[in-house]
Each structure stands twice: as C-alpha cells, then as structure tokens.
Amino acid sequence: REAESATRRGVWLSGSERTIITGCSSMDVIMPNSINALNGTTIKIPCTFTSCYKIDPNMFVMNWTYQETLNDTEEMIMAYHKKRGMVPLRSDRFGERVMFAGNLDKNDLSITLSNVQIEDEGIYNCNVRNPPDRITGQHGIQLNVVTEPLSFSPLHFIAIGASVGGALALLILSMLVVKCLRRHRKKELISEEKMEEEEKLDAEVVAEEGNKHTD
Template identity: 30%
Template structure:
C-alpha cells in the first residue's frame, strides 16, 4: 500500500537520499560513429556501478532502425556471450568486451547499409539495475567522410609543406648565387695574379737587358794595341 503512494515514496526519498543513487548504472558509449560497408566496427560501451561486478551482471544490446521506433534484441551477455541466432545480425556480432573491466562492447563484422541505425547498450549489475541505456548512432557509408577538422588539418599541412618548399628553394637559390659569385671572384683574382706575374717577369727581363754591356769591336781592340 505504501509503496504505491507517491507521497510515501517522496518522504522516503527525502529521509534516505542515498537510496536512489545506489541502484543506478552509468553507461558510456562512443556516440555517433561512421564505418565503411564491408568492414567491421567495434561499438564501445563501458559502465560504472556502485556495486562490484559479479556473475549476475548482464549486458543487453538492442537495435532501432531509423524508420522504426521498435527495438530488436541483437546481443545478450550473462556469464558468457549469446550472439543472435537469427535476424540481420546473425553470425556478424561478436563479444569484444570484458565484463570484469566494466566493458560491454561488441563488434559488428561485414557491415551493410541496412545496419544504419541506433544501437542501445543496457547494463544491469544487481543491486544496481536502473540506468539510462547508452546510445550509439551508426552510419554505414561507401567511403569514410572526413570531418571538418581533418580537412582543415590537411589544408594546413599542405600550406605548411608549400611554405617549407618555397623557403628551401629561396635558400638554395641564394646559396647557388653566392657560390657562383665566389667562384667568379676567385677566377678574377687568379687572372689578375697571373697578369701581375707576367708583367713582373717582363719587367725583370727588360731591366736585365738594359744593364747588359755591349760587345767590343775587333777593329777597336787592334787600334788600341798599335
């Protein structure tokens, strides 16, 4: 009688505020995910509970098609995994979690476009048996689309690479010009040095010829003797 009276239930909640929090299981999922058709995708579902995990802990997965409000059970875990024995996910869903690590994830293989929809992960860990199911919206596509951040990253990467190439090209051209100018300067110095050596050598020869005595004539020598 008292359990069905709202006033009595409110009074209990006010007197014992911790009772409502004991029976709650917090579930965490990966939210919206994308996957390419024909591949496999792990649907991550982890949970937190105020009670320790035990053999009574269960994980249930449901699927809701975008065009329907009905939910179909596609996977169940209680001490061991129970994959679907029929339906669209037969032989395509496998257990990829670890209940003792509070992980109730599953993996879907050979994804089809008909797998588009919402997957719901529910966990019961007695005495914690209440809580909101975690949802994952799966989109199966022909090709994985790039997010805006990925596109922005690619653009920034290309621009950065282009700037680096331009800087390398400018530095390379400057070094090439510097080496060429240095080489031309060395060639000019070599030519000038060679010309100076040539002029110096010619000057020495001219000076030598100026100071060389002229040879005496034979007639002069005979006259001097007589």
C-alpha cells in the first residue's frame, strides 16, 4: 500500500527513492533511421530516449552494438558502467574511433565515430533499459558512407547557368525599366518647368501692357 500510495504521488520507493517523470507514457528510443557520412570525416550518431523514471546509476543499463546487416551478429562497441559511465569497447574494426558524445543528465546517448571508413557502413543499435521501467528501448540506425561530396553532372551546370542567366536578364530588364521611367519623369518635370516659365512670361507681358494703357 505504501508503494502504491507513493506511486500515485509521483514517487516510486524501491530500496531508494525513484522520481517518476509526470506526463510520461513509456520507454522510447529516438533516432533517425539512416545517416550519411563522408569517408575520412567524423560523424555524430544521435540517440536519445524518454523514460518515466530518472536514471539511477546503479540500475541503468545501456549499450551500443554494430552489425553489418540485420542478419549478422551484433558486436558491442560501447556500454554503460555504473562507476565509469559510458565506456567505449575497443575492437579490431573501430579501435579507439568510437567516443561518447552525449549527456546522461539529458537522456542523450549519442556517440561519435572518427575517421569514417567504407567498412563502417552498417547498423548501429542503441539499447537502453532504465529500471523500474520494464520495457527495454531499442532502435537501429543505418550508416551510409560516401567517398566524395555530392557531385554535379553537366546537366546540373546547365540548369544552374540557365537559372543565373535568367535572373541576370530579369535584373537587366528591371534596370532598363527603371531607367526609362526616370527619363520619362525627367521629361515631364522639364515640360512642367517650361510651362511655368511661359505662364510667368505671359503674366509679365500682360502686366506691362496694362501699365502702358494706364500711362
């Protein structure tokens, strides 16, 4: 009853006090289905998880495994140790190229793989268990390694040239239109000034003739 009552209040008592995260449904591992890496570079392989309970270092279980295909045996490349935290496991394939890059306080279990090789292609599995959650979270991500950045075919350059040429032509046309409008406006201003001068001269002539008649 005490445990049941505590659970309802948001606290689980199991030897030590465990805090339940409110609004949580179950264990869930979050990561994309695939990721691309350029040969020879360093890639971050992301993995985060949600759980109804905060991590208890004495009960938390986590490991990363690698397999070339779904039909191949999984090779463990990193595991959680309650005293040492996340520990990379050295292997012939990866050596010391796998490093922990996450933050356990934020449920981030991401790793980095440096000097990526073509042979590193495959599935990287993020396996998590966070008691008293009974569900073990697991998700795999496919790493694809490319040997060079995205290249452009002649058709790409033609399309880019056409786009740039079209934009340049539109810019020139816009400049010509603006220039024509300015010239037209200038002519209108000159015409208005001439009309004002003519009206002024007419007024002066009329005034002079009026003065003559008066004299």
